Amino acid sequence: MPDGSSPRGRSRGRLVVVSNRVPKGDVPAGGLIYALDEALRGTGGSWIGADEPGGDTSGGLRDLGPDPTGAYQRFAFPLSHAEQEGYYLGYSNSVLWPLFHHRPDLVAVSEGDFDHYVAVNRRVARALRDRLEPDDMIWIHDYHFLMLAHELRQMGVENRIGLFLHIPFPGPTDAMALPQVAMLPAWLAAHDLLGLQTERDVIAALELLRHDPHTELLNNGMLSRQGRTFSVRRFPIGIDAEGFARTAEAGVLPRLTLPTRDSPLLLGVDRLDYSKGLVKRFDAFGTYLAEHRDPDVKPTYLQIAPVSRGDVVAYQDIREDLERTAGSINGAHSTLDWTPIRYVRSHVDRDRLAALYRRADVALVTPLADGMNLVAKEYVAAQDPDDPGVLILSHFAGAAEQMTEALLVNPYDEAGFAAAIDRALRMPAAERRARHAALREGVFRDDVGHWAETFLDRLAEAPASLPLRMRAG
Numbered sequence: 001m002p003d004g005s006s007p008r009g010r011s012r013g014r015l016v017v018v019s020n021r022v023p024k025g026d027v028p029a030g031g032l033i034y035a036l037d038e039a040l041r042g043t044g045g046s047w048i049g050a051d052e053p054g055g056d057t058s059g060g061l062r063d064l065g066p067d068p069t070g071a072y073q074r075f076a077f078p079l080s081h082a083e084q085e086g087y088y089l090g091y092s093n094s095v096l097w098p099l100f101h102h103r104p105d106l107v108a109v110s111e112g113d114f115d116h117y118v119a120v121n122r123r124v125a126r127a128l129r130d131r132l133e134p135d136d137m138i139w140i141h142d143y144h145f146l147m148l149a150h151e152l153r154q155m156g157v158e159n160r161i162g163l164f165l166h167i168p169f170p171g172p173t174d175a176m177a178l179p180q181v182a183m184l185p186a187w188l189a190a191h192d193l194l195g196l197q198t199e200r201d202v203i204a205a206l207e208l209l210r211h212d213p214h215t216e217l218l219n220n221g222m223l224s225r226q227g228r229t230f231s232v233r234r235f236p237i238g239i240d241a242e243g244f245a246r247t248a249e250a251g252v253l254p255r256l257t258l259p260t261r262d263s264p265l266l267l268g269v270d271r272l273d274y275s276k277g278l279v280k281r282f283d284a285f286g287t288y289l290a291e292h293r294d295p296d297v298k299p300t301y302l303q304i305a306p307v308s309r310g311d312v313v314a315y316q317d318i319r320e321d322l323e324r325t326a327g328s329i330n331g332a333h334s335t336l337d338w339t340p341i342r343y344v345r346s347h348v349d350r351d352r353l354a355a356l357y358r359r360a361d362v363a364l365v366t367p368l369a370d371g372m373n374l375v376a377k378e379y380v381a382a383q384d385p386d387d388p389g390v391l392i393l394s395h396f397a398g399a400a401e402q403m404t405e406a407l408l409v410n411p412y413d414e415a416g417f418a419a420a421i422d423r424a425l426r427m428p429a430a431e432r433r434a435r436h437a438a439l440r441e442g443v444f445r446d447d448v449g450h451w452a453e454t455f456l457d458r459l460a461e462a463p464a465s466l467p468l469r470m471r472a473g
């Protein structure tokens, strides 16, 4: 626990990661969890995440023991069943998630949810405070903990604190649908560094802060709020490209029943979420079939969409919409040997998934809003550079800011989207190779290790600012 008077050192110190999920057993290969594990192995420290709901919330953190390599400690904070409802399914996933994905119409504010959000953030803050060393750097992840840093500052914690938000940042008009919008600037300013996925998210955050009478933009590009300086920057997340490419090459392709061995395969891989634009994607594929398809070609579109957050109403609605849409398109086009849309709701093993990416002629990554979208990067990493597939990518995925050599589409423009599917399926090999080579270079260069390193380097450089306690006096 810092004593408040100790100067903030320039060294990196230990790392304390807070995220909704913490691996309880082995660390899964690839993905964000893998990246955070890598970062923690380098620095040592601890990782705190949510426990299974139903635990004793009067106690502190549950010790999960060290990670399998013994480099860092793992802890779980308890959640009651009521907090799982109010904090996780409620405020986090029925208020913040839709709002930050530009869907204020789906925001479902239930009485008491925010109180649970405050209670959980406060409890995590207390538990963290009791374990901190003066040089520890705290790295908070995502919208489940927007007010955690603010709580820590109120408790006198002066350690460096960074937040990385994995999802988009709302524009000022959408943000107004948040009942607690007036608190947002103070929450954000409690960090030394706020990391976002894209330039447009940075602009949206700065726009919100510009309207806050207490926040000032300084000449050096930093911001100042009530004596504390902080910065808002872009850190586009990447993947473990080398690892994913190896898995894709070695992975065993699941047995697929396609009309012929060489029939074109289009692939979509998304958590079942309204932000991923699945209904619009099914509709665009239906339009492609009706208006562009060469009668000799029988393409199959395989959509893998494991169910997530099934307890939230908006997620049940999308499931029904999708089943109806797939049913009517298949009804119109299927033949004895061909079902154009295959829709799989179960989780697929990573090895098999990687092999499917490699086999797919086209990837459809067309969210309506998405912080980054790792599937776009995984697809590129998985391709055979000599005979790569084509990535169709929505302008609304954060990845579109970097991956400009993909076929970029507007998922709301059904005719344009259908024409892009046709173009992708007909694209000459030379063009496929040229686009893929450029995309691949970026995916391998700006990988997940680079993302974690640049964020932590920036956080370590954050200048000391006046502690809250001194300002209050």
Ligand code: GDG
Pocket: 031, 032, 166, 167, 237, 269, 270, 271, 304, 306, 346, 347, 348, 349, 350, 353, 370, 371, 372, 373, 374, 375, 378
């Ligand atoms: C959030 C932001 C941001 C999916 N189905 C299966 C499976 N997956 C894997 C994919 C990919 C991951 O899940 C999904 O990552 P995304 O980036 O697409 O999306 P979110 O889960 O919404 O993640 C997002 C991300 O955070 C990181 O900052 O990019 O914008 O919303 O890795 O491969 N994996 C396996 N089986 C499946 O069935 N094995």
